[in-house]
Amino acid sequence: MSDAPVTDWSRGLELKAGDWFIGLYQPSPETNGFWEGVTQRELRLNSFSEVHRAPSAAFAGSTPYVVGLVRLEEGVHLFTRFEGGPVAIDTKVTVDFRVLELGKLMPVFRVADA
Amino acid sequence: MAAQVAVENRRWALHHPHAAMRHKGPITVQDVLASKMIASPLRMLDCAVWYPGGIATAVVLTRADLATSRHAERTWLAGFGQCNTHEWVGERMGGWGYAPFEDGPDLIQTGAGVAAKQAYAMSGLKPAEMDLAETSAPFSYANLMMLEEMGFCPRGEGGRFVADGGIAYDGGLPFNTIGGYLSFGQVAQGLYNLKEVVDQLHGRAEGRQVADAQAGIVHMHGGPLACHSVVILTKEKVT
Numbered sequence: 386m387s388d389a390p391v392t393d394w395s396r397g398l399e400l401k402a403g404d405w406f407i408g409l410y411q412p413s414p415e416t417n418g419f420w421e422g423v424t425q426r427e428l429r430l431n432s433f434s435e436v437h438r439a440p441s442a443a444f445a446g447s448t449p450y451v452v453g454l455v456r457l458e459e460g461v462h463l464f465t466r467f468e469g470g471p472v473a474i475d476t477k478v479t480v481d482f483r484v485l486e487l488g489k490l491m492p493v494f495r496v497a498d499a
Numbered sequence: 500m501a502a503q504v505a506v507e508n509r510r511w512a513l514h515h516p517h518a519a520m521r522h523k524g525p526i527t528v529q530d531v532l533a534s535k536m537i538a539s540p541l542r543m544l545d546c547a548v549w550y551p552g553g554i555a556t557a558v559v560l561t562r563a564d565l566a567t568s569r570h571a572e573r574t575w576l577a578g579f580g581q582c583n584t585h586e587w588v589g590e591r592m593g594g595w596g597y598a599p600f601e602d603g604p605d606l607i608q609t610g611a612g613v614a615a616k617q618a619y620a621m622s623g624l625k626p627a628e629m630d631l632a633e634t635s636a637p638f639s640y641a642n643l644m645m646l647e648e649m650g651f652c653p654r655g656e657g658g659r660f661v662a663d664g665g666i667a668y669d670g671g672l673p674f675n676t677i678g679g680y681l682s683f684g685q686v687a688q689g690l691y692n693l694k695e696v697v698d699q700l701h702g703r704a705e706g707r708q709v710a711d712a713q714a715g716i717v718h719m720h721g722g723p724l725a726c727h728s729v730v731i732l733t734k735e736k737v738t
Contacts, residue, residue: 435538460603
């Protein structure tokens with residue numbers, strides 16, 4: 386686990402990276418428990434894209450990076466970041482945590498150990 | 500076949516005086532596949548370009564009797580539909596229990612199909628009766644989806660439809676006659692595409708006129724394939 390401060394999602398946050406409103410993660414009181422629960426589950430990669438062109442300067446040092454959908458065994462989907470090597474559709478992934486360009490500690494996903 | 504969409508869009512754009520890519524010349528499938536990777540599998544020529552600028556579009560909508568008595572040139576709103584499924588991309592797979600996600604979310608349907616069905620039902624017209632179609636799809640693959648959503652081919656058949664010449668500049672369905680978002684540019688949420696159908700119905704699409712155009716369908720949307728409107732316009736009153 387990172388030593389970065391854990392964000393208080395409880396009131397919902399408008400997350401920005403530089404001048405770019407990401408709009409991808411919108412935690413709210415309703416989803417707060419879900420985000421905490423994610424740490425306990427096994428997840429599967431549903432679709433992904435490797436991003437080569439940074440949407441803003443804040444991402445310039447990160448390309449190429451991979452984003453996509455994870456399907457939880459319960460059927461819920463997350464749009465998220467993938468880390469640590471090649472991924473493919475239906476790869477099993479597990480959650481990890483990293484401070485992303487947003488400056489917040491965020492869940493990311495990586496290929497699960499066989 | 501998504502790359503072929505970019506090729507066909509460019510062919511139309513070359514004939515539009517305001518298209519952003521009109522001076523760039525024609526492109527080939529090989530050009531699309533060789534352009535730089537933006538976000539896999541989408542390459543640069545799979546993506547919308549900025550709108551050309553200097554464009555403003557306004558629409559006057561009025562009652563049939565006023566249109567008939569006061570306006571020499573009338574366009575008829577034969578049918579329309581609307582369907583919004585989400586706002587942000589992170590919510591794209593969050594829909595459950597409402598059209599078109601009655602049985603849960605997926606990545607192959609959008610609200611455009613629901614909106615198109617509403618518009619066709621209201622107009623009494625069928626996809627085969629459309630003389631042209633315009634979409635606000637901002638990526639090549641999304642154009643294939645919208646061909647399916649607007650009923651020009653079954654779901655999953657967009658690629659084959661295009662491969663078989665379904666939207667070929669020569670002889671296919673006139674599709675994105677301004678050049679589409681890929682070669683005209685991304686104009687607002689698609690209002691300029693609506694204007695294009697009006698121009699086509701009244702024979703004002705100089706250089707790219709669809710012969711004897713009587714009916715056209717327009718798909719407009721906002722957000723990440725989130726909020727969709729579909730409008731069917733006709734030259735003569737049909738409903």
